[in-house]
Structure formats: structure tokens, C-alpha cells
Amino acid sequence: MSLERTTRRLACLWLVLVLACVAHNVWHWAVQHRAPVTDMLAMLPRDEQRPLAAQATQALADAGARRISVLIGGGDATQAARAADAFLQALGDVPARHRVADADQNAWLGFYAPLRAGLLSPQAREQLGTATTDTLADQALAALYQPVGGPRVGAWADDPLNLFGQWLAERGQMSRVRVQDGRLMLTDPAAPDHHFALVLIELPGSGFEIGAQRALQPKLDAAVRAAQGQGATVLRAGVPLFAAAASEQAEREIHTIGLGSLVGIVALTLLAFRSLRPRLLVALSMAVGLAVATSVSLLVFGELHLVTLIFGASLLGVAENYGSNYFSARQGLEAHERWAMLKRQVPVVSLAMATTVIGYALLALPPFPGLRQIAVFSAVGLVAAFVTVLWWFPLLDGSGRLQPTRFAQWLGSRRALWPSLGRRDLTVLLVATAGLVAWGASRLQVNDDIRQLQSAPPALLAEQREFARLMQAPGLAQFFVVQGASEQQLLEREEALTAQLRGLEVGVQAVSDWLPSQRRQRDDALLSARRAAELQPVLADKLGQPVAATTVSPNELTPQAWLASPVSEPLRAQWLGRLGGSFVSVVLLHGAEAADTRAELAALKLDGVAWVDKVGEVSHLLGRYRELMSVVLFVGFALTWGALAWRFGRAAWRALAPTALATVLTVALLAIGGQVLQLFHILPLLILLGLGVDYGIFLLEQPGRAEVRPFLSVTLAAASTLLSFGLLALSGTPALQAFGLTLLIGVFLAWLLTPLFLPSHA
Known part of the structure; x- marks a missing residue:
């Protein structure tokens, strides 16, 4: 059977498989509306993941994804109120809350008042437990004769020590926001004459939705x-603001970097081939690789991580080498000659594909689910793109002669300008490389802190910091997850935790402050009743008249009643309810930013309590990935050497050495340039290994100085990579910038060095 007939049959079979993968993708993403996994901790080994921590983080993120908080003012209270009214009027129909009706305040007090007997502040609890009856009586009488003090609900005789008022006052101190003239207001503690009005905006949909952002932003x-x-200062805070800034930046970069890349690649293709067909077919091979890799990965793992999708999709850029090599080799040939050309090219391109897949397959060795996903996705995608070039391109590349262009001939002939290095030249190059590497090593800095990848606008970050200072808002990056076998055990464990945290002088925002455990309520009610009974005759004696006995209500506050009431709204997101076989809540903190404080908090050991430091955990994860990827890179070089030796024998080093030098020089130049090394500098080095070795294979297969097609293929592939990935160095997103800058330097060096290592007799 002829090669053409075999290829046609295989192409039809491949079309069926590709269409099945496309249908699977449509069903998964469009019909089932599934989304990629975004939790970085899901990439950790299973025994290192903490499902409760992940669910708690997701719950807090969901609660914040629709909320924007705005502080308006900076002057006196009248100006702040006037500016808030102007803000709300211009905001239009966007749901916002600024005023608090008297009925709402009364409803809040009405909810807790019947339960007052079981509500004691820590200070009141200590006072009732240690003070003498005479001391308590004196305090009660002082409150009677000098009534100016904390809030009081009801008559003096109902609560002589104002225990409920103390509890209310303590709740009030947990927030700097006060209700003044029916408005939510705040005073700057550092400047008491600066007043701000608080406006809370609740979006109907998620703040991550592009449509919602575009609808809100003009009004905001x-x-x-x-x-x-x-004349007011406006301070905004909220996840939707950062999401809008990120999408705006992404859209801007797509229009500039993406459009510039597309124009450059199309222009290069037209100059080289006088047709867009090669570019469209190369894009088709990459699209097929992406679709097949996504489908196979979903079948193997059941889900797909966003990092896998982004990283794997970028790796498929390596597949561009196969298409560029095909069309470069096809130039000057009649249609019927492509089959003989294909027969010659298959071993070369197969080796290039195999050496690349080897490197990515190594990612499956460590016990990291994320790495294994990336390994499967990348290997499958590259093989699928290779098969597309092998079986579809000969049938789709046109029926006539692919006439060489003048530009292509000129570009390919530039190979002759490169000298071949002799032993002395090679020694000089290695010494120069060693010098640069030593210089780079002396300036090398490594930092895996996830905050280094922050790309939000500085003005927005400054607003967020000032807002957090004024509001004394708890952070969402570090918190405690508390779990219990029952709701009451959960609340009791929360109470034990918050007592220790306040002893460390750390600010706390906990559900149990507003929903005490029933044991705490009963103990406090009994303590209040006992001391009230002791206090009654002493007060009667001091006043010279009977004092009515204080009645203790048997009512107890339950989680169900609290959750059903509007009073739980500010903390409802922290009550996660039943997760798995236990009940879970989150305790938020403020004033825990210092490293020493975080270390002290992490050292706390209580039953059912887990410390979560998302910044620290993700940073640690990035560091581990960086170290693992570095090891994988070295192993990849070793295995690639073995594959090259099978084809080229003792000359294999000529195909691998340029990429090895380009890799170490890239790292050295990044360090010399002041780049702080992190994971997104290491990941593109894996791509560089695949790309650079392909350049070596294509040129070493036809090393003659007069050969035009191999150098044309290599140069077109390198230029397309620089235009597609290298331009990411201009991105405002630090991770993409690091990725693009590394490839920009590495690919250029690999292309520049590879012809120098070809044999001198070629």
C-alpha cells in the first residue's frame, strides 16, 4: 500500500478521534458548565491537601467576590454625609447600603435582649467570678447615681451591673463603624476630626464576570x-475591583501584545510562503493538540486545573516547530514530491517530538497531582499536534508547487554566515560562559513569595491598605479553621481559641462572639443569677428599700435562630456548617501581619483547630515546584542526550550543547539583570529544552552550509516563538513577564548558538 493511501486512511481515522474530543470538550465546558480548578493547593500531593482549609478559603472568596466597600469623607461628618449622598445618587440602581433604619437597630437589640442573661463579656465574667458582693454593690450604685456610661437596655433594677450593656459595648468595639443619624459612619483613629461614611455595594452576580464588571465600572x-x-476622599476595597483591574489589563495586553504578535507572525508567514495557508495549518495543529490534550486529561483525572490549562497550552507552542519544518522542507517541491519528502522527514520530526515528550513525561514522576496533569496534558498535546502535521498537512497543503520566495531563500542562506567552532573557539566560549555564570551566581536571588506576583495597580493597592487601616478589617490570607463533631463542640472550641488569641493581643472576628455556645450561655446565666441573688439584699440595705429580684430568662441562643436572623449577616460567611462529618467555622484575624506573630499563631495547638496561611502555603508550594522543576530539567537533559545519541551517535552533543549553554546563560543573564528567580523563570526552561533541541536536530540532520531549508525552518520557528511567547516580556503581569523574558533570552540564544556547533566539514 502506498504512503499516500495509508496517510489518507490514517487521516480519516484521526479526524474521527479529533471530532470526538471536540464533542467531549463542548459537552464538558458548554453543556455541563464545568470550570477549571483554581485552588493552588489542589496541586499538592493528596496527603498534604487540607480539604477543610480549601473549602473555607473558597467560602470566604465567594462571600467577597460580590462585595465592594467604599469609605467617603476625610473631613467633618457633615461633608462625609453630603459626599455619600452624591455618591449614592450617581451610583444609580446598583444595590448599595449606607443608611440603617431605627427599626433595624431595634430589631437587632430585640433579638439579643431576651437572651441577655446568658451573654457576658470576658471582663464581666471575670468580675462576677472574683469581686466581692460589696464591691459589685458599690459599682451598681455608682451606675445608678452616675448613669453616664456605656449603653443600657431596660431599667436599672433589671440589670444593676449593666452586664448586657457591657456585652453590647464589647461587640461595638469589635468594629470602628458606628450608626450616626441613621448612617454608617467611621472616625479615623489617627485623626479624630476626619470622618468617613461607609457604603456597602452588593453585586447581583460574581465580581469575576466580565459583563458585570463592564456594567458596574462606569457607574462606579x-x-x-x-x-x-x-471635596471628599474616596477609598474602595473589594475583590471585584481587583478582578476588574486584572481583566482590563488582560484586555489591554491582548490588544497590544496579542495583536502585535499576530501581525508579526502573519507578516513573517506571508514573506516566507506568500500564503496564509501554512499559518492556518500550523494553528490547526496546535488547536487539535489543545483539544485532544484537554479531552484525554479530563478522562484521566476527571477535572482540569487552570495552571495545567495555561502551562500546557503554552507548551503546545513547541508544536509550531513541526509545522514550520514541514513547510520549509516542502518549498520548491511539486505536490507529488511531498510524499518522498515526508518519508525523509518522519524520522527527524519524530526524534524532535520524542525528545520533547521525554522532558515533559518526567513531570509525572513526583507525587504531585498538578505535575502529573501537566505531564499528561503536554505529552498528549504534542503527540496530537505531531500526528496532525504527519497525517493532515500532506492532504491540506495545496495541490501545486510550493514556490520558494526570495525572502525564504535569503533567510535560509544566512546559515552560511555562522562559523563552526574549533576546539580553541569552543574553549573561549566555555570560559566566557563560565565567567557570566559566576557573575550571575554572585547576584542570584530566589524568592517564591506569591505576593511578588501581585500585578494590581499601585493606586488600588494603596487604597486597599488605607481602607484596611481605617476599618481595622480582618485579613483573609491567614485564619483559623475550627471543626467539631457538633455545633456546640465547634462553638466551644472557637471560644477556647479566641481566649488564647486575645491573650496574644491579636484582633479576632469569630462567630462565637455573637453566638456563644450553650454551655457558655448556661454557665454565664447561672453565674449571673447567683451573684444577683447575693447582690439583692446588699443593694436593698444600702438603698434602704426593697430591690426587685432579677429574673433569669431560660432562653438560649441556637445556631439555627442566629443564622436565620439578619444579625448574623456580617459573619454568616464564617459559619461553614456541616462539611463531611463535622461542623466547621472560620476565625478571622487582624493585627497578625508580623512574621513573629504568624509563627506564634502557627504554633498554637488546640483540638479541632487548624492554622491556615494561604500566602505562606502557596509560596511554599511555588518554591517546591521550582526545586522539582529544576531537578526535572536536569533529568530531561540526560534523557534527551540518550535519545539524540541513538540517532546521531557521538555527534549528539552538537544538538544538545547549544540548548544547555542557552539555559545556563539565560539564568545568569536574568540574575545579572536583577530578576528575582522564581517558578515562572524555571517553567519556560522546559519549553526551551524542547525548542532548542529541535533546532539542533533539524540543523544536524542536514548540516551543510549551503542547505537552505533547515535553517529557514529553525529561524521561522524561533521567530514565531519570540513573537508569540517572547513578547510576554512586555506584560504587566509579573508571572507572564518572567515567563516571556526567560523565553525571549533563551530562544534567541539557542537559535544563535546552534549553527556554531555544526561540524566544520559540513
Whole structure:
């Protein structure tokens, strides 16, 4: 059977498989509306993952994804109120809350008042447990004759020591926001004459939705301008603001970097081939690789991580080498000659594909689910793109002669300008490389802190920091997850934790502050009743008249009643309820930013309590991946050497050495340039290994100085890579910038060095 007939049959079979993969993708993403996994900790080995921590983080993120908080003012309270009204008027129909009706305040007090007997502040509890009856009586009488003090609900005789008032006052101190004239207001503690109005905006949909961002942003900008027109300062905070900034930056970069890349690649293709067909077919091979890799990965793992999708999709850029090599080799040939050309090219391109797949397959060795996903995705995608070139391109590349262009001939002939290095030249190059590497090593800095990848606008970050200072808002990066076999055990464990945290002078925001455990309520009610009974005759004696006995209500506050009431709204997101076989809540902190404080908190050991430091955990994860990827890179070089030796024998080093030098020089130049090394500098080095070795294989297969097609293929592939990935060095996103800058330097060096290592007699 002829090669053409065999290829046609295989192409039809491949078409069926590709269509099945496309249908699977449509069903998974469009019909089932599934989304990629975004939790970085899901990439850890299973025994290192903490499902409760992941679910708690997701719950907090979901609660914050629709909320924007705005502080308006900076002057006196009247100006802040006037500016808030202007802000709300310009905001239009966007749901926002600023005013608190008297009925709402009364409902809040009405909810807790019947339960007052079981509500004691820690200070009141200690006082009732240690103070003498005479001391308590004196305090009660002082409150009677000098009534100016904390809030009091009801008559003096109902609560002589104002225990409920103390509990209310303590709750009030947990927030700097106060209700003044029916408005949510705040005073700057560092400048008491600076007042701010608080506006809470609740979006109907997620703040990550592009449509919601585009609908909100003009109204929010108009509202900010209206408030500033009243002479007020406006401070905004919330996840939707960062999501909007990220999408705006991404859209801007797509229009600039993406458009520039596309224009450059199309222009290069037209110059080289006088047709867009090669570019479209190369894009087709990469799209097929992406679709097949996604489908196979979903079948193997059941889900797909976002990092896998991004990293794997970028790796498929290596597949561009196969298509560029095909069309470069096809130039100058009639249609019927492509089959003989294909027969010659298959061993070369197969070796290039195999050496690349080897490197990525190594990612499956460590026990990291994320690495294994990336390994399967990348290997399958590259093989699928290779098969597309092998079986589809001969049938789709046109029926006539692919006439060489003048530009292609000129570009391919530039190979003759490169000298071949002799032993002395090679020694000089190695010494120069060693010098640069030593210089780079002396300046090398490594930092895996996830905050180094922050790409939000500085002005927005400054607003967020000032907002957090004024509000004394708890952070979401570090917190405690508490679990118990029952709701009451959960609350009791929370109470034990918060007592220790307050002893460390760390600010706490916990559900149990507003929903005490029933044991705590009963103990406090009994303590209050006992001391009230002791206090009654002493007060009667001191006053010279009977004092009515204080009645203790048997009512107890339950989680169900609390969750059903509006009073739970500010902390409802921290009550996660039943997860698996236990009940779970989250305790948030403020004032825990210092490294020493975080270390002290991490050292706390209590039953059912787990410390979560998302910044630390993700940073640690990035560091481990960086170290693992570095090891995988070295192993990849060793295995690639073995594959090259099978084809080229003792000359294999000529195909591998340029990429090895380009890799170490890239790291050295990044360090010399002041780049702080992290994971996103290491990942592109794996791509560089695949790309650079392909350059060596294509040129070493036809090393003659007069050969045009191999160098044309290599140069077109390198230029396309630089235009598609290298331009990411201009990105404002630190991770993409590091990725692009590494490839920009590495690919250029690999292309530049490879012809120098070809044999001198060629």
C-alpha cells in the first residue's frame, strides 16, 4: 500500500478521534458548565491537601467576590454625609447600603435582649467570678447615681451591673463603624476630626464576570467623581475591583501584545510562503493538540486545573516547530514530491517530538497531582499536534508547487554566515560562559513569595491598605479553621481559641462572639443569677428599700435562630456548617501581619483547630515546584542526550550543547539583570529544552552550509516563538513577564548558538 493511501486512511481515522474530543470538550465546558480548578493547593500531593482549609478559603472568596466597600469623607461628618449622598445618587440602581433604619437597630437589640442573661463579656465574667458582693454593690450604685456610661437596655433594677450593656459595648468595639443619624459612619483613629461614611455595594452576580464588571465600572467611576466633587476622599476595597483591574489589563495586553504578535507572525508567514495557508495549518495543529490534550486529561483525572490549562497550552507552542519544518522542507517541491519528502522527514520530526515528550513525561514522576496533569496534558498535546502535521498537512497543503520566495531563500542562506567552532573557539566560549555564570551566581536571588506576583495597580493597592487601616478589617490570607463533631463542640472550641488569641493581643472576628455556645450561655446565666441573688439584699440595705429580684430568662441562643436572623449577616460567611462529618467555622484575624506573630499563631495547638496561611502555603508550594522543576530539567537533559545519541551517535552533543549553554546563560543573564528567580523563570526552561533541541536536530540532520531549508525552518520557528511567547516580556503581569523574558533570552540564544556547533566539514 502506498504512503499516500495509508496517510489518507490514517487521516480519516484521526479526524474521527479529533471530532470526538471536540464533542467531549463542548459537552464538558458548554453543556455541563464545568470550570477549571483554581485552588493552588489542589496541586499538592493528596496527603498534604487540607480539604477543610480549601473549602473555607473558597467560602470566604465567594462571600467577597460580590462585595465592594467604599469609605467617603476625610473631613467633618457633615461633608462625609453630603459626599455619600452624591455618591449614592450617581451610583444609580446598583444595590448599595449606607443608611440603617431605627427599626433595624431595634430589631437587632430585640433579638439579643431576651437572651441577655446568658451573654457576658470576658471582663464581666471575670468580675462576677472574683469581686466581692460589696464591691459589685458599690459599682451598681455608682451606675445608678452616675448613669453616664456605656449603653443600657431596660431599667436599672433589671440589670444593676449593666452586664448586657457591657456585652453590647464589647461587640461595638469589635468594629470602628458606628450608626450616626441613621448612617454608617467611621472616625479615623489617627485623626479624630476626619470622618468617613461607609457604603456597602452588593453585586447581583460574581465580581469575576466580565459583563458585570463592564456594567458596574462606569457607574462606579461616575459615583467616585461625584463624591470627589464634594471635596471628599474616596477609598474602595473589594475583590471585584481587583478582578476588574486584572481583566482590563488582560484586555489591554491582548490588544497590544496579542495583536502585535499576530501581525508579526502573519507578516513573517506571508514573506516566507506568500500564503496564509501554512499559518492556518500550523494553528490547526496546535488547536487539535489543545483539544485532544484537554479531552484525554479530563478522562484521566476527571477535572482540569487552570495552571495545567495555561502551562500546557503554552507548551503546545513547541508544536509550531513541526509545522514550520514541514513547510520549509516542502518549498520548491511539486505536490507529488511531498510524499518522498515526508518519508525523509518522519524520522527527524519524530526524534524532535520524542525528545520533547521525554522532558515533559518526567513531570509525572513526583507525587504531585498538578505535575502529573501537566505531564499528561503536554505529552498528549504534542503527540496530537505531531500526528496532525504527519497525517493532515500532506492532504491540506495545496495541490501545486510550493514556490520558494526570495525572502525564504535569503533567510535560509544566512546559515552560511555562522562559523563552526574549533576546539580553541569552543574553549573561549566555555570560559566566557563560565565567567557570566559566576557573575550571575554572585547576584542570584530566589524568592517564591506569591505576593511578588501581585500585578494590581499601585493606586488600588494603596487604597486597599488605607481602607484596611481605617476599618481595622480582618485579613483573609491567614485564619483559623475550627471543626467539631457538633455545633456546640465547634462553638466551644472557637471560644477556647479566641481566649488564647486575645491573650496574644491579636484582633479576632469569630462567630462565637455573637453566638456563644450553650454551655457558655448556661454557665454565664447561672453565674449571673447567683451573684444577683447575693447582690439583692446588699443593694436593698444600702438603698434602704426593697430591690426587685432579677429574673433569669431560660432562653438560649441556637445556631439555627442566629443564622436565620439578619444579625448574623456580617459573619454568616464564617459559619461553614456541616462539611463531611463535622461542623466547621472560620476565625478571622487582624493585627497578625508580623512574621513573629504568624509563627506564634502557627504554633498554637488546640483540638479541632487548624492554622491556615494561604500566602505562606502557596509560596511554599511555588518554591517546591521550582526545586522539582529544576531537578526535572536536569533529568530531561540526560534523557534527551540518550535519545539524540541513538540517532546521531557521538555527534549528539552538537544538538544538545547549544540548548544547555542557552539555559545556563539565560539564568545568569536574568540574575545579572536583577530578576528575582522564581517558578515562572524555571517553567519556560522546559519549553526551551524542547525548542532548542529541535533546532539542533533539524540543523544536524542536514548540516551543510549551503542547505537552505533547515535553517529557514529553525529561524521561522524561533521567530514565531519570540513573537508569540517572547513578547510576554512586555506584560504587566509579573508571572507572564518572567515567563516571556526567560523565553525571549533563551530562544534567541539557542537559535544563535546552534549553527556554531555544526561540524566544520559540513
